[in-house]
């Protein structure tokens with residue numbers, strides 16, 4: 455895992471391979487890098503873990519714990535990994551610089567979305583591309599922290615856990631709530647902080663939002679809320695309104711939206 459304790463890697467162009475840091479990738483948001491599917495497995499019944507490999511992943515530095523990236527799905531020319539036009543956003547669940555590999559855990563929700571449909575069928579040897587994303591999570595600086603997630607942000611929550619463990623951050627004041635329609639779309643993880651798993655009740659995010667409103671918050675906390683659009687936006691509204699948190703300490707992102715493609 456390329457965690458915060460590691461020294462920055464070199465920036466620039468190497469001989470015969472691209473070497474870059476996340477800052478370089480952010481400066482070139484439209485640039486794409488080819489990758490090859492090295493392995494596929496199912497760590498849960500409705501999660502495909504896809505391992506992507508490329509030499510440039512040996513020199514990539516991570517922007518942060520929950521860094522996401524654009525998966526540019528294969529295009530019409532299967533011989534050209536850069537021919538794809540359809541992008542979906544996913545999280546680096548793990549990064550192994552020595553092997554030049556990353557893992558991405560993709561929820562399988564049927565064939566209506568190209569991301570899920572691709573994840574259900576991809577095989578080792580498939581070629582595609584990735585493009586730069588960023589990270590929004592900040593580790594706590596002594597304050598209590600609340601993390602709110604659903605099945606699509608469970609990989610980011612787990613990557614946050616790995617990042618905090620690797621960086622030796624204290625985790626005793628972190629509380630996490632993770633909502634999912636069922637256990638089939640959650641991977642078993644060794645969490646470094648307590649995670650309460652909630653079943654889905656009605657619209658995605660409602661169970662987490664109900665739990666959030668019950669918490670005895672003081673306003674001194676920081677928070678991270680990622681998942682279905684309503685989870686993220688309603689959590690932010692509550693945290694900045696009635697709960698009175700500092701807006702600089704609230705990170706949120708809508709990862710998907712019921713009834714709409716997330717392009």
Ligand SMILES: Cc1cc2nc3c(=O)[nH]c(=O)nc-3n(C[C@H](O)[C@H](O)[C@H](O)COP(=O)(O)OP(=O)(O)OC[C@H]3O[C@@H](n4cnc5c(N)ncnc54)[C@H](O)[C@@H]3O)c2cc1C
Nearest residue numbers: 522544545561563567568569570710711712713714715716
């Ligand atoms: C920063 C970021 C990081 C993300 N990281 C991950 C990750 O690591 N793993 C992961 O699985 N997802 C992740 N997502 C969510 C993922 O990008 C969306 O679920 C996306 O919509 C999937 O694309 P698709 O082509 O399968 O479906 P789309 O074409 O986007 O949508 C088609 C239909 O499927 C529905 N849909 C989309 N996702 C789901 C779902 N999970 N369950 C039920 N219905 C759904 C939509 O509402 C729409 O009706 C992330 C999103 C963001 C923005």
